[in-house]
Amino acid sequence: MCGTDLHLHEGGFFAAFPLTPGHESTGTVREVGAGVTHLVPGRRVAVDNASACGRCPECSRGNHLFCEHFLSLGVNAPGGFAESLLSPAHKVYPADDLPAEVAVLAEPLACAVHGMDVLALRPGADVLVVGAGTTGLLLSQLLLHGGAGRVTVAAPTPFKLELADAYGVDRVVRVTRDAAETARTLAALQPGGFDVTVDVTGAASVVATLPDLTATNGTVFVYGMCDEDARIPLSPYDVFRRQLTVKGRSRRSTAWTARSRCCAPGGCARKGS
Ligand SMILES: [Zn+2]
Ligand SMILES: [Zn+2]
Structure with missing residues (x-):
């Protein structure tokens, strides 16, 4: 949980109710859809909770972070404070080499x-x-x-x-x-x-x-x-x-590869509080 959750609880930052919060999520893969090859059940992963539509005026100008139909798990769609979370496969990143308490920092680190x-x-x-x-x-x-x-x-x-x-x-x-x-x-x-x-x-x-x-x-x-x-x-x-x-600074990086290098053992950012 982070300070943003408190803003969301009070209806700020485009929260949509009813809401399962949790925008900083890690876990293990339970099931994958047809055609998903980079993930297998049981693999530890970190979830990039945000998706842009790719079609709106902001997206077409390259401003994906300001997408008019921005989908953000834990903000305006069901998030990770739950036993299961449904995410687009391409937003799920293997984090096998990270303990859960480090992998969960992927989202705040992306910010x-x-x-x-x-x-x-x-x-x-x-x-x-x-x-x-x-x-x-x-x-x-x-x-x-x-x-x-x-x-x-x-x-x-x-x-x-x-x-x-x-x-x-x-x-x-x-x-x-x-x-x-x-x-x-x-x-x-x-x-x-x-x-x-x-x-x-x-x-x-x-x-x-x-x-x-x-x-x-x-x-x-x-x-x-x-x-x-x-x-x-x-x-x-x-x-x-x-x-x-x-x-x-609003939103966060979509450069999750750089983020995972920072989280990795020997990387620059480690567990905060
Ligand atoms: Zn947060
Ligand atoms: Zn868009």
Whole structure:
């Protein structure tokens, strides 16, 4: 279960009820349909829960992630919180070499891989990640292995910071759940700001503090999902004068081959929380 499930429970993020949730699924193959040759019953697999129609205007422009008929198991179709799950065969990937507790991270890792694609990190960038849940820890590891010069992770929970430290991030900072106080702590730590500031908390109060923590010509990356009706004050003058970039990340990578290499033993991302 992840934070998205809570948004879905409250009807957000195109949830369709009645719904069996569970968008991060792993298991063993029970049966395969006619013509399926890459899977056999009993094989451990990870499931890519999302499918695009391939025909709508967004799909025809190559924007499959924004398909108008996006099918997402556990979001608008029955998901994996069940004894059995029905999935298109081409969305099911062998994961024989991974224990279940690692294979289940394939979906959140695919989100983080997509985040890296969207961010297009400049080599050597000084990055701040606020939030150290599973997603924050996965993304931090990809940032470390994807060219960041320094990765700082800020979060309130000590054991999550210990994990971040164990995964090799350069600096961990314990902060409170008070966004303004957190911002003061981080500003004092780095008066010139960070090249990239990333919100993984999904708290609009945190996102609101990021522009001031971002260095000139830097990027604010809205990775976590905030409430749909949340709004933040933003100074257009500051964005203009200091040439800031604000990026969002919705959906996730369809590059599950890259994802499985990251999950594999010796790969860059390992179990979060
Ligand atoms: Zn999730
Ligand atoms: Zn489509």
